[in-house]
Amino acid sequence: MNWDxxxxxxxxxxxxxxxxxxxxxxxxxxxxxxYTGLLNFGQSAFLAVAGYGLAVTxxxxxxxxxxxxxxxxxxxxxxxxxLGIPTLRLRADYLAIxxxxxxxxxxxxxxxxxxxxxxxxxxxxRGFSQGFYDINPYPQGTYGFWPLxxxxxxxxxxxxxxxxxxxxxxxxxxxxxxxxxxxIKAIREDEDAVRSLGKNVFSYKMQSLILGGxxxxxxGFIYGLATGSVxxxxxxxxxxxxAYTIVILGGxxxxxxxxxxxxxxxxxxxxxxxxxxxxxxxxxxxxxxITQVGPFRFLLVGLGLxxxxxxxxxxxxxxxxxxxxxxx
Amino acid sequence: MHAETTxxxxxxxxxxxxxxxxxxxxxxxxPILVVDNVVRRFxxxxxxDVKHVEIQRGSITALIGPNGAGKTTFFNQLTGFDTAxxxxxxxxxxxxxxxxAHKVARAGMVRTFQLTKALSRLTVLENMRLGAQGxxxxxxxxxxxxxxxxxxxxxxxxxADELLARFKLDAKRExxxxxxxxxxxxxxxxxxxxxxxxxxVMLDEPMAGVNPALTQSLLGHVKDLREQGMSVLFxxxxxxxxxxxxxxxxxxxxxxxxxxxxxxxxxxxxxxxxAYLGAHHDAPLTESxxxxxxxxxxxxxxxxxxxxxK
Numbered sequence: 001m002n003w004d005x006x007x008x009x010x011x012x013x014x015x016x017x018x019x020x021x022x023x024x025x026x027x028x029x030x031x032x033x034x035y036t037g038l039l040n041f042g043q044s045a046f047l048a049v050a051g052y053g054l055a056v057t058x059x060x061x062x063x064x065x066x067x068x069x070x071x072x073x074x075x076x077x078x079x080x081x082x083l084g085i086p087t088l089r090l091r092a093d094y095l096a097i098x099x100x101x102x103x104x105x106x107x108x109x110x111x112x113x114x115x116x117x118x119x120x121x122x123x124x125x126r127g128f129s130q131g132f133y134d135i136n137p138y139p140q141g142t143y144g145f146w147p148l149x150x151x152x153x154x155x156x157x158x159x160x161x162x163x164x165x166x167x168x169x170x171x172x173x174x175x176x177x178x179x180x181x182x183x184i185k186a187i188r189e190d191e192d193a194v195r196s197l198g199k200n201v202f203s204y205k206m207q208s209l210i211l212g213g214x215x216x217x218x219x220g221f222i223y224g225l226a227t228g229s230v231x232x233x234x235x236x237x238x239x240x241x242x243a244y245t246i247v248i249l250g251g252x253x254x255x256x257x258x259x260x261x262x263x264x265x266x267x268x269x270x271x272x273x274x275x276x277x278x279x280x281x282x283x284x285x286x287x288x289x290i291t292q293v294g295p296f297r298f299l300l301v302g303l304g305l306x307x308x309x310x311x312x313x314x315x316x317x318x319x320x321x322x323x324x325x326x327x328x
Numbered sequence: 329m330h331a332e333t334t335x336x337x338x339x340x341x342x343x344x345x346x347x348x349x350x351x352x353x354x355x356x357x358x359p360i361l362v363v364d365n366v367v368r369r370f371x372x373x374x375x376x377d378v379k380h381v382e383i384q385r386g387s388i389t390a391l392i393g394p395n396g397a398g399k400t401t402f403f404n405q406l407t408g409f410d411t412a413x414x415x416x417x418x419x420x421x422x423x424x425x426x427x428x429a430h431k432v433a434r435a436g437m438v439r440t441f442q443l444t445k446a447l448s449r450l451t452v453l454e455n456m457r458l459g460a461q462g463x464x465x466x467x468x469x470x471x472x473x474x475x476x477x478x479x480x481x482x483x484x485x486x487x488a489d490e491l492l493a494r495f496k497l498d499a500k501r502e503x504x505x506x507x508x509x510x511x512x513x514x515x516x517x518x519x520x521x522x523x524x525x526x527x528x529v530m531l532d533e534p535m536a537g538v539n540p541a542l543t544q545s546l547l548g549h550v551k552d553l554r555e556q557g558m559s560v561l562f563x564x565x566x567x568x569x570x571x572x573x574x575x576x577x578x579x580x581x582x583x584x585x586x587x588x589x590x591x592x593x594x595x596x597x598x599x600x601x602x603a604y605l606g607a608h609h610d611a612p613l614t615e616s617x618x619x620x621x622x623x624x625x626x627x628x629x630x631x632x633x634x635x636x637x638k
């Protein structure tokens with residue numbers, strides 16, 4: 001087994017591209033689900049409209065990079081409003097049904113043959129990230145130290161992504177300490193009580209949906225810029241479910257929960273992948289071949305999460321007292 | 329220290345009702361809430377059909393009636409938690425039909441719930457602070473800048489602490505509301521409603537599920553609301569409580585207001601006995617009485633059957 005590679009890929013996973021864009025998506029979910037109690041199962045759609053907003057503006061329309069970012073953000077806000085108006089007045093479970101359906105509609109439109117000229121079908125879009133790397137302040141070279149080493153492009157994406165995560169966490173921290181956050185958390189507990197105290201619940205839920213959607217959609221930008229491409233199937237329902245897993249792993253309604261959760265989630269996936277691949281290659285697992293490693297690691301991670309939920313349901317940062325109250 | 333004003337307020341309230349006719353929908357000299365023709369149907373069932381009713385300002389009015397009389401549904405209509413099929417009502421002269429719940433509360437008409445709605449995973453203090461109106465920190469952009477709302481927050485906190493002390497919840501200040509007992513939750517809900525600074529407090533079964541030791545203190549708090557110049561409308565099943573604290577009683581049955589009157593005589597009103605206690609007012613007290621009643625009933629049935637045969 002090549003321990004060097006296993007160790008270095010694992011350490012890189014803790015701060016790597018997958019971690020950061022999932023962390024951003026999960027920060028959004030944390031606002032929706034953790035703080036407001038909105039069961040948004042369509043988070044992937046927010047990432048998709050942002051990523052595609054950028055990609056299509058730059059490639060199909062030939063407009064500059066920054067306009068693409070603006071279009072992506074506007075698309076996320078618009079999506080939140082479109083999703084929210086019909087559903088936020090209804091019970092929580094309706095929002096779950098509608099958002100999961102809406103996310104699939106968005107994905108299917110992006111991969112449809114009909115709009116292949118605009119969205120590029122199932123191949124997606126590529127070649128829109130040049131504007132981003134043009135302003136890369138890092139000169140060509142390798143940065144960091146073993147086992148953490150990145151080229152200048154990775155460095156630039158990761159710097160921006162971690163800055164966005166820091167800003168998002170600061171916003172969440174400030175908001176949730178404020179009277180605004182108090183109303184949001186109260187809505188999670190009981191909408192009618194909040195209404196009886198003179199608060200416009202619909203308006204707050206809409207603000208929460210937009211905020212979580214916008215912060216989450218930053219993950220879509222980061223994915224698109226890091227890989228230089230967007231494909232519709234990246235933004236499928238499993239992206240949303242991974243984000244939920246990350247939120248629960250880190251601890252719902254905790255500022256750093258989604259960030260630490262994302263790190264641990266990807267470290268575990270990469271570590272298990274590395275160990276299994278190594279074990280198969282050195283003949284330690286004769287009943288498996290190398291192609292089975294990918295699916296099998298999700299099985300193991302799933303098992304790990306079940307154990308986590310049984311023995312530490314509050315996640316890493318959560319407070320068991322709160323959970324006990326909820327289960328009452 | 330409030331002794332003098334206490335008797336004054338109560339005496340004033342009672343003086344108003346002294347010679348008032350006991351008719352449903354009777355006019356009050358200074359109504360805070362006037363309701364006309366409120367109808368709410370659920371499919372074929374007419375849950376509420378109130379022709380006219382007025383609630384006197386500065387008094388404690390009880391709303392009683394058998395289960396299913398539509399009291400809570402009526403409450404929901406008035407407070408905007410459910411939409412009435414027709415009818416209108418004014419609060420302080422302002423039309424309130426069709427007004428959403430949060431605006432009703434802002435107007436000064438605040439309700440509590442039959443099943444207490446403590447915000448479990450918020451602390452008792454946060455529950456209280458939530459009730460305060462016009463908080464600048466509750467707007468999204470201002471929330472991001474703590475220096476804007478900090479002083480208002482301090483003001484709200486000191487008001488919340490005063491109320492918590494009055495309701496003897498100050499020791500629980502930092503506890504999660506979900507860890508309180510049922511009675512303490514009722515107290516918290518009432519205290520939280522007061523943070524809104526309401527003019528009319530609407531309590532939906534404030535005594536349900538409260539242990540007897542806390543009942544007296546809750547009763548005292550309800551009476552205290554009138555002393556502070558608020559009006560109270562409450563739904564209750566416990567007649568001892570109704571007799572103890574209310575100045576006026578409105579009786580509902582099958583969705584309609586069937587009688588009004590002072591608490592000490594309302595239960596002897598013919599219409600109330602018929603509608604509200606009809607099934608139970610002659611219920612047996614002992615086993616021998618039960619047997620006797622059964623016998624009488626059987627005889628009556630047999631007599632009826634005989635009559636049918638003829």
